[in-house]
Amino acid sequence: MNPTVESSAFDQAVAPILRQFVPNVEPAPNVKFSADPAILARIEELATKSTEGELSDQERAEFHGYVRANKFIATLQRQLRRVLNTPAQ
DSSP: OOOHHHHHHHHHHHHHHHHHTTTTTOOOOOOOOOOOOHHOOOHHHHHHHHHTTOOOHHHHHHHHHHHHHHHHHHHHHHHHHHHTTTTOO
């Protein structure tokens, strides 16, 4: 699957929804999010264990969940920035 095509499709599908939550926002709000320090520490711990090949099945599933959440948040941030910088349709 082409990640660019997938990202584009996601962006097109999400844009109208985001515009419902942020219509005509001036000035554009800060769209940075930060995770809880305890979660960041856990992600770092799991990443280190992953690099060393020491994850249990449960830890691998947990790490995968954090990776998916991170990708989702990054995609929403990118799309929100795009929506805030373009007029509502």
